[in-house]
Amino acid sequence: MLRLRVWTVLLGAPPFLICLWLGGSLWTALVLLLVIGCAVEAAGLMKLGTAGKWGAGGFAGLLLLVGTQRYGPLVQVATAAVMVVLVARAGIQVESMRVVAVGGKRRRAEWEPGSPWLALLRLFLAALYPALTLGHMVLLRQAPGGREWALFLVAVVWAADIGGYFSGLAWGRHRLAPRLSPGKSWEGAAGGLAAAALAGMGLSARIPGLGPGEAAGLAALLAVVGMAGDLVESALKRAAGAKDSGNLLPGHGGLLDRFDSMAFVAPVLFCLYRMAG
16 A cells, blocks of 8 residues: 555656646646546535536536636635535534444434435535635745745645654554544644644745744644645545545545645635735
8 A cells, every 4th residue: 555655646746746836827727637536526425426526527627717817805705614614514524423423323324315405505515625725726826936835835735644644654542533534643643743844944945034933833834724624524535434535546545535635725825825915
C-alpha cells in the first residue's frame, strides 16, 4: 500500500505542480477536471446513481467557471454555508453512531433514496461542495502574488498529510475521532501540525511581509482546518458505508480522498489573504 501511495505521488505531483507554476488557463483546466471528478465521487457517496453523478459533475464544472469569473460576496456566503452544512452533517453522523452504539441496534444506511426533492438537494450539495471550495485554488492563483500563495497552500496541506500519516504509523496510540476515522490519532495530528509549520517556515522567504513565525502559525492553523475537512469527508464515507470515495488514485482512493483537506483550507487561506490586503 505504501509503495502504491509513493508511486502515485511521484507520477501525479510533478504535472500538478507544473500547472500550478504556469497558472492561467492551464491551472484552471486542471482544477476544473479535479472539481468535476470530486463532484462525481461526492454524488456517488450520496447514492445519487449514474445520472446524478454526471449531473453533479457538470453542474460543479459550470459553477467553477462562473464563480471564478464573477467572484463576490454571494460566492463567499455560499461557500461558508456549504462548509457549515458539511460540518453539521459530520456532527449528525457522529451523534447517530453514538446513539446506535448505546441502543445496540444496527444502523441503517444514512443516504436513502427519499423524495425527488431530497435527491435534488443532495445533488446540489455534491456539486457545491467541491466547486465552491476547491474553486478558491483558482482564485488564489489569479491574485497578485498568487503563485507563491498557491505553493504555500499546497505545501502546507501536503506536509500536514505526509507528517500526519507517518507520525500516526510510528507513534499513533490515541484515536482522534474513532467513530469517523479510526485510523487517525492525536499523535498523527501533532506530527501533521509540526510538518505543516515547518513547510510554512520554509516558504516564508518567498512571500513578502510574511515572517517565519507568522508563516508557521498560519500553516498550523491551516493544518487544523485541513483536518476538519478530512473528518467531514470521512463522515460522508461513513454515511455511505464506503471505505474510499473512489479508486482513481492507487493507494489513496479517490480524488475526494486526496483533496478533502484542500477543499477546506483553500477558501480559508484565500479569505485571510484578502483580509490582509
